[in-house]
Amino acid sequence: MTASCSALWDTLSAWGTAGRASFWVALEQNGSWGRDALVESGLDPEIGAALSAAAGAAGGKILLIRRPGRHAQQTTPHRVAYVAGGLSSSPWLRRVDVSDPAELLGLPWDELAGSRPLDAPGFEESGPVLLVCTNAKRDRCCALRGRPVLTELAAAGRDVWECTHTGGHRFAPTGVVLPSGQVLARVTPELGAAALDAAASGRLAVETFGWRHDRGRSHLDPRAAAAESWVRAETGETSLAALNVEGADDHWVVRHGDGRSWALRVESITGAPLPESCGKEEKPSKIYRVAAVGPASRQLR
Template sequence: MNHPANPPLPPDSCSLGWGGLSAFGTAPQASFWVALEQPGPWGRDAFTQSHLDPDLGARIEAAAAAHGGRAILIRRPGQHADSHGGPRRVFVAGGLAGAAWLLSGEVDDPAEVLTLPWEHLAQTRPVEAPWLHPADPVLLVCTNAKRDRCCALVGRPIVEALAERDLRVWECSHTSGHRFAPTGVLLPYGQVLARLTPTLGVEVLEAAASGKLAVGTLNEQHDRSVSWLPPREGAAVSWVRAREAFTDPIGLAAVADGDSVTVTRVDGQIWELTVTRQESEPRAESCGKDAKPAAVFHVELLSAVYA
């Protein structure tokens, strides 16, 4: 499926240098996601360089990381009111390796996020908190310009285009991998996306509303894999999804033994794969940084057994 091109970037932009390289297995690892609304400007390190109290921001990030998850800041589409107070939207996505769930609510004080039962956010059963309620899938698109200019230049137009259609999209802070800008995260499934376009964003949210991953994302161009899998296993699962057009966000398990990865589907199908990390010519991973060898995962099929 072809998608319209994004706005042009300066010729020295990092994401141009990575065009055409596989995105498989490049998702940041996280067994759950916590997204906190923070209006106004963000610095390079958004949780400690915004109007959010930097000590509180550091504590939220640390709590998520200590329990195997990831915290991220979000902003509503459109003009960013330079607000220091007021209710804040929060999304909590967990159970990613099983029956993924998404809760949402508002807090008057962002410090309330620290009261989350962090040790239970990765579990299959949704956690309970009086201010959290079940929510529909949401797409977070990185626009953290101070982290990398590519994200703002091509990320913000996507957010604006999707918001015009009243779709569930938010701007977000750094997701890692700005070399694949525009990048995004689909909650609750934890699928991390590369090289988004407005058309692809629509497909992503329409599929998610039916509990599926978008077929148009299941390829090396757009699928950075799911965050709950380690990189090599993630690359293997993404390869199988692309080969089989398998849109169920759960349904696949992966076990690695060195470069060998076994992917198993719930119906008994098994794929034996070799996943090797290979280097190509040097490229900059971020705008303004020196080039270094670019690492990608190469996947080969050894055997497949169909139930």
């Protein structure tokens, strides 16, 4: 049997691979999901397409979610929705029960990336949640590797959800921590629990740092995300607000609020051909390699 795509990528870095999103919206939709779940599920495809277009036009992403376990079709009149924004400044998360998914079309989409939390009828502050992709119709790795992780976390009483495609199934199980927007690779039950514990105090988990698990925070440019991830792995810095990243192309500077700074070179490296999804043709693999350069690197220790 051909190895799953994610197994072939297990030794390669996940830095800088988070899909770009300045905010996240997650809508409960039970039942089966197709490959393009927003228009291939029990959700009205016209509403799904409109929600996807609205989120994308404003720079965000929308996912469908369901609780781990058996996936009966959506029968309850109310379903949960989450909105996470303010990722680049002060992340916030709001939860609402909706009776009609079309209600979400009225969201102030252009304001969701801002630091001011959503203030709309029915929306309440929420504790952190972890979403893990299990969209088998998009890639079998996500279901095979993601569902056992969620089953264990759910049994432990953690606030976790199955979700649709987050991008990067080659790093399955992939997860998104809300409200921070940190995207994770190769999620384990222990990693998920640590991420939720840290998020409860508004921080990132040290356990998520390093090339194996940290795909970056979704509001950042991929190379900026790789640079920030490198500094967090070197320093163990868990504060969301502590680091600021500036730069372009291969050259980036990460500055800490305490005055330290790191000059970094972030290069895109092409490697051996690998499939990015199960059943797809192999393509040259690409990862980001990060290295300290210049005088600022002397401030690491």
